[in-house]
Amino acid sequence: MAEAMIEFKSVTKQYQGGQPAVDALTMSIDKGAITVFVGPSGCGKTTSLRMINRMVEPTSGTITVAGEDISQVPAAQLRRSMGYVMQSSGLLPHRSVLDNIATVPRLNGVPKAAARKRAAELLDVVGLASVLGKRYPSQLSGGQQQRVGVARALAADPPVLLMDEPFSAVDPVVRDELQQELLRLQRELAKTIVFVTHDIDEATVLGDKVAVFAVGGKLAQYSAPEEILRAPANDFVASFVGRDRGFRHLAFNPADAVTLHPVTMVNSSDGQHAGRQSGEWALVVDDDSRPLGWSSPRDGAGLIPGGSLFRKGDTLRRALDAALSSPSGLGVAVDDDGRVAGVLKAPEVLALIEEVRHHREDAT
């Protein structure tokens, strides 16, 4: 069994008047894993998160971190031992990016030069160019600011990272990048991360475990994301995970068995795709066989943008998305260098999905 890092023991928070924001919450958060709090607006996710670093004090109950009752740890000391990332990056506008990242180490007494050196390394860790270190937060994009927020939270190398809707203000493409980056980082760092979101998709992508909260601050289900999608504990969870849950569930099945077929390719630089009349879809590629788009069999209209790409090791969800988002109905598979490795066909991906479903039914 996984080791517990944070434990809520019958924790209730009642603000002045009204029903409890968090109601008798008892849960154990695994060390070195990502635990996601998800649920509709107002169900007590942020309040629960903030009780972990004493930004909010419980009305009753106990929270322990690494076995220690946090009500006995001075709040300022506790907060410095945990990284905190929020939706608006919360960066100090008049400090450079490097100085923002160095904030907590400086408070902890690390000399300026050493703190800045570490900050520069962290810029690289979160995938930002070193030139950005001298800029001010307003000179960065929203996605870059969130990366700086993550770097700042990591600066003191805390064992626990609290993240409150950190990616919800950026567009979906950047959000996807940030999620993948967080998973990559976590594979190296193995922090205990508690992540709040109202987006079930984000929860299932990121969470080793997902806690679904219902309004009134009650824990409705707490388990691995796959389990929540496969077997919602009650009607509330079923409706919250929604009608797309079958599609989301595919993200837990590898598509290793999918067949890659050869495809007709034309090189963009010789212009063949412009007036082609061959009666079949052709994939337009650059000189290195990287896909650029499709050439239609019918109108010779030139380059039609392609859909999402499939890579070896991807899931059935990505395979199906690649096939369904492609104008030709053929999903493009690429190798590690981004070169075309073949195409996959939607009916074959669907047949695989059926197989997986049968196996699952047999297993239950």
Ligand SMILES: Nc1ncnc2c1ncn2[C@@H]1O[C@H](COP(=O)(O)OP(=O)(O)OP(=O)(O)O)[C@@H](O)[C@H]1O
């Ligand atoms: N400082 C406060 N004073 C009074 N009530 C509060 C305070 N903070 C939160 N609440 C109430 O507590 C409940 C839970 O709020 P909380 O912010 O924890 O929910 P949430 O799930 O994070 O919601 P959201 O996704 O909208 O941020 C809500 O009803 C909210 O109005």
